[in-house]
Amino acid sequence: MSVEIVSKMKKGSLPDINDDLLFLIDVERFLDALPEEPIFDLVVTSPPYNIGKEYEKQVPLEDYLVWQERIINKIYPRLKDTGSICWQVGNYVENGSITPLDIEIAPIFKKLNMHLRNRIIWHFGHGLHNKNRFSGRYEVVLWYTKSDSYTFNLDDVRIPAKYPGKRSYRGDNKGKPSGNPKGKNPEDVWDIPNVKGNHVEKTTHPCQFPVGLIERLILALTNPNDLVFDPFAGVASSGVAALLHDRHFWGCEIVKDYINIGKLRLEQTLDKTIKYRPFDKPIYDPRTSALSKIPDEWRTSNEDSDL
Numbered sequence: 101m102s103v104e105i106v107s108k109m110k111k112g113s114l115p116d117i118n119d120d121l122l123f124l125i126d127v128e129r130f131l132d133a134l135p136e137e138p139i140f141d142l143v144v145t146s147p148p149y150n151i152g153k154e155y156e157k158q159v160p161l162e163d164y165l166v167w168q169e170r171i172i173n174k175i176y177p178r179l180k181d182t183g184s185i186c187w188q189v190g191n192y193v194e195n196g197s198i199t200p201l202d203i204e205i206a207p208i209f210k211k212l213n214m215h216l217r218n219r220i221i222w223h224f225g226h227g228l229h230n231k232n233r234f235s236g237r238y239e240v241v242l243w244y245t246k247s248d249s250y251t252f253n254l255d256d257v258r259i260p261a262k263y264p265g266k267r268s269y270r271g272d273n274k275g276k277p278s279g280n281p282k283g284k285n286p287e288d289v290w291d292i293p294n295v296k297g298n299h300v301e302k303t304t305h306p307c308q309f310p311v312g313l314i315e316r317l318i319l320a321l322t323n324p325n326d327l328v329f330d331p332f333a334g335v336a337s338s339g340v341a342a343l344l345h346d347r348h349f350w351g352c353e354i355v356k357d358y359i360n361i362g363k364l365r366l367e368q369t370l371d372k373t374i375k376y377r378p379f380d381k382p383i384y385d386p387r388t389s390a391l392s393k394i395p396d397e398w399r400t401s402n403e404d405s406d407l
């Protein structure tokens with residue numbers, strides 16, 4: 101099964117929304133070429149954070165936000181009324197001071213009168229160890245809907261309840277289990293390992309997000325055959341999540357190497373050979389590792405005397 105890479109778009113032409121496509125085109129040029137028709141069910145992305153990664157040119161924060169606003173404004177008319185936009189961001193860091201990008205980007209969506217449904221905290225366990233502030237271990241997903249009638253399949257993403265054996269103690273349901281047999285709402289703080297080191301999804305891309313983070317959004321915010329779009333697709337992690345669950349995917353990316361890796365990953369997803377970490381896999385417990393043992397030389401003489 102194959103996924104096409106498109107590198108040219110004629111203004112006003114609409115590719116087949118039932119195809120899975122990667123566009124080797126600057127997202128602004130791509131959106132300018134696309135007719136102003138609502139075709140996307142979900143737009144999910146992690147844009148460059150303007151922190152000088154190899155795929156971006158660092159610019160003053162104000163200029164970066166103007167650029168982001170131009171793109172979001174061009175996406176908006178292409179989003180269906182029932183659709184959602186999920187913008188996943190971390191911090192812009194300058195001289196050791198952090199600017200959480202979600203705070204800066206929220207006013208752009210507000211101007212469009214979009215509805216913020218959740219500010220999801222994506223918590224992860226690995227990253228830089230800071231010396232002059234607490235080490236950062238979360239990023240944010242801003243989830244916006246275009247209207248009040250939006251797709252939300254809560255039952256498809258429920259997680260096991262903490263106390264499924266709990267029973268109602270009064271009223272008509274007294275004595276009956278009080279929870280939902282399908283599990284509980286997964287809440288808005290998600291613990292999902294980031295793609296570092298020997299993570300099964302790691303490619304040469306320096307800033308992939310985990311497929312599992314997007315899987316839950318795709319299951320909850322779209323239906324089978326819906327069209328998911330990632331304007332900054334990287335190695336198509338959003339596409340892997342979309343194709344795993346029988347949705348269609350379009351993604352834009354300007355770096356050829358990343359788009360080639362993305363194509364391969366999407367084809368592996370269609371062939372069911374893709375390696376990924378599912379969103380519902382339990383988090384590894386580090387206490388089971390030999391590395392969690394305190395080194396003998398760190399033990400104090402007091403501890404020694406207790407032994």
Ligand SMILES: C[S@@+](CC[C@H](N)C(=O)[O-])C[C@H]1O[C@@H](n2cnc3c(N)ncnc32)[C@H](O)[C@@H]1O
Nearest residue numbers: 126127148155308309332333334335337353354
């Ligand atoms: C944070 S990364 C996204 C990584 C992606 N979530 C993944 O898991 O692979 C941002 C990506 O946006 C791409 N990019 C930067 N400017 C772009 C533009 N104007 N149009 C399309 N893609 C762009 C970069 O090359 C980079 O791969």
